[in-house]
Amino acid sequence: MMDLKLAPSFSLIALNAQRSLQMTTVKKVSLRCMAAAVILELYLEGCFTQSENKLTLHKEALDQSYSTLYRETVLQPLLHNSAEVTGDLNWWLKKASRKSNHQLKKFETAISDDLQAMNLLEDIPSLIGSDMYFDSAEVEIRAYRSNMEAYTSITENMRAEILEEGPVTDEVICMLWLLRECGCMQDFFSLNELEQVNIKLHDLYQSNLWAKALFPIQIRQGVELGIKRFLALKTKFAKTFIGSSLNLIFPALERSRAVFIETESWFDNSNQRLDAVITRLMSYGHEVKVLERGSIATLKIDNLLYDAIPHFVMMKVPIQGVRLIPKRPL
Incomplete structure (x- = not known):
């Protein structure tokens, strides 16, 4: 696996499963943190x-061999026509992240094109488009899928550095801060592990000069992150026993994540039903791996884990299928 810089590495995590054609609020949060990752990378x-505590960037940085288009889209609005710009780390990170929708889209195109050119990112039909209940109003719904090997390598290496004894690199310190700022720490660590992460963050802040400089900085925007956390709260609610039951009855409760995939035939065996759904998903271009079978199977679909619950709905005729409920670390 190629050695990626910080911004592309974080972008593979941040863009995975995000809608590629629409600028959702959740994607805005991710893109702002990805732009901040460019500053940290530099x-x-x-x-x-x-x-002292001032950082100066000279315009020549855009002209040197290590400059890339995704860096330029972040730096050009900051440099304008100036030969150099100076500010502290807090100023640079906030300036880089507070971009207009147009600038965010331009940055997204630059870094996603870069990742796709390296075969690390794909644009595929969104899983939600397979939901029997989802009405796209004839709008095409597509999503990014990160290379599964690269995604696993990045996330598992990060988890290992944080959860195991030993030194933590500056890159992983940046990753932790970025995950915190985009509000998705819980996507990669269980509730029990988050306690360890909090202890690690505190220890790093006390003993590591880079962490001491970075951790107090906040770039999050209240409204956007608030909406994202509200959506996450709905997702978390739908993972409880009661929430899961309600979600099967009222699928609109978690419209953005949980999906119902119907089968084209009637099966008496739940394994046959699951296999039929897997075949259908794979025909749409999704990568599916069965991690565990049983009354509730566990599937890995495009880097994300789902509980697959056999289900049927009563319409004019009964319709069989599988309800896919997003599953986070336990």
């Missing part, structure tokens, strides 16, 4: 001239 590579 800092780690020594592209800034530092004097």
Whole structure:
């Protein structure tokens, strides 16, 4: 697996399963953090001239061989026609992340094109488009899928550094901060593990100069992150026993995540029903792996885990299928 810089590595995590054609609120949060990751990437590579707590970036940085289009889309609005720009780390991160929708889209195109050129990102039909209840109003719904090997490598290496004893690299410190700012720490750590993560964050802040400089900075935007957390709250509710039951009855409760995939035939055997749904999903271009079978199977679909619950709905005729409920670490 190729050695990726910080911004592309974080982008593979942040863009996975995001809608590729629509600018959703959740994707805005991710893109703002991805833009901040560009600044951190430049800092780690020594592209800034530092004097006390001030960081100076010279315009020549855009012209050097290590410049890329995704970096340029972040830096050009900051540099304008100036030969150099100076600010502290807090200023740089907030300026980079607070972009207009037009600038965010331009940045998204630049970095997604870069990742697709490396065969690390694909644009596929969104899983929600397979939901029997979903009405797209004839709007095409597509989503990003990160290369599964790269996605697993990045997330597992990060988890290992945080949860195991030993030193933590500056890159992983940046990853932790970025996950915190985009509000998706719980996507990669269980509730029990989050307690360990909090302890690790505190210890790093006390003992690591880079963490001490970075961790107090907040770039999150209240309204956008609030909406994202509200959506996450609905998702969390639908994972409880009562929430899951309600979600089967009222699928609109978690419209953005839970999906019902109907089968084209009637099966007496739940395994046959599951296999039929898997075959259908794979025909749409999704990568599906069965991690566990049983009354409630566990599937890995495009890097994300789902509980697959056999279900049928009563319409003019009974319709069999499988309800896919997003599953986070336990």
